[in-house]
Structure formats: C-alpha cells, structure tokens
Amino acid sequence: MNKDEIISQTIDHVKQTLAGAEGGHDWWHIHRVWKTAQHIAAAEEADELVVALGALLHDIADSKFHNGDETVGPRKAREWLQSLQVAEVVIAHVENIITHISFKGGNHQQPFRSKELDIVQDADRLDAIGAIGIARAFSYGGFKNRALYDPAVPPNLNMSKEEYKNSNAPTINHFYEKLLLLKDRMNTETGRMMARERHEFMERYLKQFYGEWEGEL
Ligand code: ADP
Ligand code: NI
Missing domain, CATH: 1.20.58.1910 (Methane Monooxygenase Hydroxylase; Chain G, domain 1)
Structure with a gap:
C-alpha cells in the first residue's frame, strides 16, 4: 500500500471511529489538526507520513472516555496500522506521538521528543x-x-x-x-x-x- 492509500484508509477509519464523538473532538477537529500539521510541516524537515498519521490518529481514543486509561489510544492506533502493514518504525513513532501529545510540561522533562511530535502538538494546541x-x-x-x-x-x-x-x-x-x-x-x-x-x-x-x-x- 502506498502512502496516499494508507492516509486515505486511515481517514475513513477515523471518521467511522469518531462518528458521534462530542463536538470538541469530532472528525472536524482531527481534520483541522491534520491540515494545520501539514501547513507547519511544509516549513520543516519532517516525515510527512508520520505527521499525517500522528495528526489523524491523535484522538482515536480519548482517555476521558476510557476511565483515564492513556494506553488505549496508542494501542488502537498500533492495531489499525498493523492491519495496513505499515512499517514498524512508523507505527512506533505514531504511538509515541499519541502517548506524548498531551504532555503538560510543568517541572518534568518530556520523555519523548521528535520534530513530528512537535508539529502535531503545535497543530493540536493551535486548534x-x-x-x-x-x-x-x-x-x-x-x-x-x-x-x-x-x-x-x-x-x-x-x-x-x-x-x-x-x-x-x-x-x-x-x-x-x-x-x-x-x-x-x-x-x-x-x-x-x-x-x-x-x-x-x-x-x-x-x-x-x-x-x-x-x-x-
Ligand atoms: P485536549 O483534548 O486537546 O487535551 P481538552 O479535552 O482539554 O483538550 O479540551 C477540548 C476543548 O475543550 C478545547 O478547545 C478546550 O479549550 C476546551 N475546554 C477544555 N476545558 C475547558 C473549560 N474548562 N472551559 C472551556 N473550554 C474548555
Ligand atoms: Ni486533539
């Protein structure tokens, strides 16, 4: 499967998964974060597939609706990407983006950083x-x-x-x-x-x- 096919299948999957989601985290939030992330990435050296998948999958499972379980989102993203036979390095990176995107800072050092995470996190905050x-x-x-x-x-x-x-x-x-x-x-x-x-x-x-x-x- 080429990159465009992976992305378009992921779009369909996310739309289906988020049907009926509350207004703040519906498909259109994902759409805006994805578009904004693409816009930011155009000025950066970044892996476009990782940015797109990170943006599209970042709210795939909100921990607020899974008793605060922060591991559901990354796990669901992994299962989905594995079903498309996406390369393991890409899957691991997307998982890391989802795990760390809502890292609030404070006194703690963020445990994972990458250009692609920086971009998706900026796009999510901009929304x-x-x-x-x-x-x-x-x-x-x-x-x-x-x-x-x-x-x-x-x-x-x-x-x-x-x-x-x-x-x-x-x-x-x-x-x-x-x-x-x-x-x-x-x-x-x-x-x-x-x-x-x-x-x-x-x-x-x-x-x-x-x-x-x-x-x-
Ligand atoms: P995220 O999923 O990006 O961590 P939240 O779930 O905290 O964000 O919030 C989703 C949206 O709801 C954001 O636009 C945020 O500003 C808004 N929101 C969150 N908490 C409040 C609040 N106490 N009052 C008004 N808006 C809020
Ligand atoms: Ni979000």
Whole structure:
C-alpha cells in the first residue's frame, strides 16, 4: 500500500471511529489538526507520513472516555496500522506521538521528543486558540452548563488537573487559565507565528466582550 492509500484508509477509519464523538473532538477537529500539521510541516524537515498519521490518529481514543486509561489510544492506533502493514518504525513513532501529545510540561522533562511530535502538538494546541478555540471553549462551557462570564469569579491559575476538571468556573476564565498561555508553549517557528495571530485575535475578542458586557461598545 502506498502512502496516499494508507492516509486515505486511515481517514475513513477515523471518521467511522469518531462518528458521534462530542463536538470538541469530532472528525472536524482531527481534520483541522491534520491540515494545520501539514501547513507547519511544509516549513520543516519532517516525515510527512508520520505527521499525517500522528495528526489523524491523535484522538482515536480519548482517555476521558476510557476511565483515564492513556494506553488505549496508542494501542488502537498500533492495531489499525498493523492491519495496513505499515512499517514498524512508523507505527512506533505514531504511538509515541499519541502517548506524548498531551504532555503538560510543568517541572518534568518530556520523555519523548521528535520534530513530528512537535508539529502535531503545535497543530493540536493551535486548534484550542483563535476563532476556533473560542468556539470550542463556549461549546464546552455550554455542554457543562457553565456561565459565560461572572465578574465575581476571578481566574485561578493554581488548580490541580483534578480540581480544574471539576471546577464550574465560567468559560471566560478558561482563557486566562489555559488559552492565553498556549502561545508561549509552541515548538516550531511556524506554529509560534500562527499562535501569535490567534492570540491577538483572542485578546481583541476579550476586549470587545468586556465592552459589550458593560454596554459600552
Ligand atoms: P485536549 O483534548 O486537546 O487535551 P481538552 O479535552 O482539554 O483538550 O479540551 C477540548 C476543548 O475543550 C478545547 O478547545 C478546550 O479549550 C476546551 N475546554 C477544555 N476545558 C475547558 C473549560 N474548562 N472551559 C472551556 N473550554 C474548555
Ligand atoms: Ni486533539
């Protein structure tokens, strides 16, 4: 099977697997991450097949829906790629991308790095900011029945992962707690440039939001 066939079969497989997935991680999220990853990869020395497969398969199994089991995604990706008889080095690399893409940093050194992971991780983070990121945030907030904004509830940057998940904070807080921090966490030059634009767009959006909130704009 040639690379294009591997990719097109994988697209069909991912679409089928994600049918009925919630809005934040549906096929169109995968599609945007894949397109963005291709765009970033065009300016980098990277293995295009690994980038494409990493992007297409990165959310194949969300651990949130498998009792926090982070091994399901890489395992499902491996089984799929083995069924297509993809080379073992490619499979192992894609598994590593899926395992490490949501590595949050903090004080720990990321245990696996590659140019291809850097690219897919940038693309995934870019989908959380800018116009799409704003839409995803409010969509998530609506799903969780959260307020848009509450001036009496300030952002809290010191929550643990668990506290964050259970917090009922208004959606605007998510911008300060996560989204506005992402532009400084990009790996590639192209990713950083795209993040800067999207970041500025979010800042303009917030300014307009507060103006309208006060009835002043
Ligand atoms: P990922 O799968 O990329 O790790 P998440 O599952 O944490 O991302 O989030 C998926 C989408 O939902 C992202 O666009 C993210 O910004 C948004 N989201 C996550 N948590 C919140 C929240 N507390 N408030 C608003 N949006 C959120
Ligand atoms: Ni994703």
